[in-house]
Amino acid sequence: MKPWEVSDELWALIEPLLPQRQRRFRHPGRKRLDDRLALQGILFVLHTGIAWEHLPQELGYGSGMTCWRRLAEWNKAGVWQRLHEVLLDRLRAADALDFSRAAVDSSQIRALKGGPQTGPSPVDRGRPGSKHHLITEATGIPLAIILTGANRNDVTQLRPLLDAIPKVRGKRGRPRQRPDVVLADRGYDHDKYRRLVRELQIRPLIARRGTEHGSGLGKQRWVVEQTFALLHAFRRLRIRWEVRADIHEAFLKLACALICWRRLTSLR
Incomplete structure (x- = not known):
């Protein structure tokens, strides 16, 4: 297949x-x-x-x-978001979701036609670009993704990413929405945002700027990089061709759902 x-x-x-549409009986058209x-x-x-x-x-x-x-x-109509949530529920029911920790990161892509949620890329000579902000659970399953301009600082999207995680059902009791710990690299090093994360009763583990490499976070945080590789295996997500931000966001949400579907089918 x-x-x-x-x-x-x-x-x-x-x-x-999918939303249901009734076909007209008079003048139904094609x-x-x-x-x-x-x-x-x-x-x-x-x-x-x-x-x-x-x-x-x-x-x-x-x-x-x-x-x-x-x-x-x-x-x-919210189809792609609901599909993602349904698949997360099924993964949790199969004990395939690990909320003991989550990892966040971002990835920049070119936006050749411009449009909303684009900005001058600091790593691409100021050309128009967009940024994908992603949060995954401990094994790399995508929980939420946000689209911004390429010039948006990563740390500003840390709290919005945590807020974007849906309530994941699939088991008895209260739905699970918050990881115990969130891991991030030096780009998220800011005490103000650490406080915002702690307000959600989540422990931030964020590398400090100016310290030597070798914090050990990379041994757990690499899963988010792996998920970015899976996302960008969908060729339409390597470059943003859509002027409309909602169309690119639709592709992002659909891709996240497909990654969840692959993980679910691999458990059988």
């Missing part, structure tokens, strides 16, 4: 999350493209990085514009 083809098992999870085929067209673009207008018609996934509209429509 090709990576952009949707299995019956995955479709059984996604289909109930029949709407099947949702599963539209999703496969979206995944084809996400995996290959191809432009929407170059989506091969012979694959039967409809036009690129149709798939683009469906991606935006479903993102607005």
Whole structure:
């Protein structure tokens, strides 16, 4: 099976999350493209990085514009966020989530067409860029991701990332939302933000600036780098081609859900 083809098992999870649209009886117009085929067209673009207008018609996934509209429509309806949450619930039910610690980091990409949530990149000669801010649990499963301009300081997104972690169910009792410890590199070294993290009853373990390397955090924090590698294996996420920030965010959330799905299927 090709990576952009949707299995019956995955479709059984996604289909109930999609908004239902009633077809008009009078003047119904052209029949709407099947949702599963539209999703496969979206995944084809996400995996290959191809432009929407170059989506091969012979694959039967409809036009690129149709798939683009469906991606935006479903993102607005919260489908990708809910899919991510459903998969996190299933991972917790399978004892595959470790909230004993979490790791945060960021990654910069070029934004060739500009748009909201872009800014001059300090590591790319001031060219327009965006930044992915990611938090994972102890084994590298993505919990939340945020898009900002490339000039946004990493530490400013530490508290928003922790707040963006959904309430993860899957077991009896209260949902789990907060890790016990959060690990971060020197870019997050600021006492003000340590206090903000402690307010959530989370212990911050953040490397200090000016100290020698070898703090030992890298032995636990490497998982977030691994997850970034998985995210950027989706070619559409290596460069931001979308002017609209919500479209790029939709791709990010969908990619996080797919990483969770792969982890879930690997447990069987």
